[in-house]
Amino acid sequence: MSKGTENLVWHEAAVKKDERRMKNGHESFILWFTGLSASGKSSVANKLAHSLFERGKQAVVLDGDNIRHGLNNDLGFKEADRKENIRRIGEVSKLFVESGQIVLTAFISPYRDDRDLVRGLVDRGEFIEVHxxxxxxxxxxxxxxxLYQKARRNEIQHFTGISAPYEEPLNPEIVLDTEKDSIDVCVEKILNELKRNRLI
Structure with missing residues (x-):
């Protein structure tokens, strides 16, 4: 138990996750998009969210830059801050899953341990890593x-791929090759995988 939580008691929700899923007509889960800056994470996530919306599915996109404008605007880009950034997003994503929604997160999330931490926050099958x-x-x-130009000129410190590491997923559920495939092809690949696993 973390410091300051010993006097807190978890309050159970009146409406359960399974009830929300049944009403929505689909499962709730996290699609965790990870990759280098400019790899296409946000573009694919937003196009997929639109496709899901058109199909009547409840989906929300959590984008790295957008989250840092608000919830995580107190964090920098050193390793400790990056870890806290992902931890917070993991907790927020878990709340959305509990509310019956599909969560699409677009974060570089460079460290495997951090992504594994988020996977461990939710039930089996509720975290889908998309490389x-x-x-x-x-x-x-x-x-x-x-950003890469600035990083090469040392105007940006701790930049993933240049002055900070990126640890590729070892066993992601989905791999998208955005260097070869278009956004539409990538979206179709994800939709087919979700249908195959009866998630939508």
Missing amino acids: VKCSLEECEKRDPKG
Whole structure:
């Protein structure tokens, strides 16, 4: 038990996760998009969210930059801050899963241990790791925000792929090759996988 929680008691929800899933007509789970900056995580996640919305599914996108504008605006990019960033997102994602929604998270999340920590927060089958695979060279060519250029000039410290490590997933449930495949192809691949596993 962490410090300060000894006087707290978990309050059970009146509406259970299974009841929400039944009403929504689909399972609730996390699609955790991980990959280098500019690999296409947010683009694929948002296109998928739109496709799910058109199919009447309850889905929400948690995007790395957007979350750092609010909930995590007190965190930097050193390893400890990155770990706390992912821990918080994991807890928020768990709440969405409990509410019966499909959660699409687009975070670099460079460390395997951090991604495994989030996997451990939810029940088996509720965490789907999606490796958005794209070479560093291609990501640098894209560089839509100019971040790689700044990192190469040492204007940005602790930048994943340049001055900080990225640990690729060892056994992701889904691998997307955004260097080869279009966003639409990637979205279709995920939808087919979700249907195959009877999640939607």
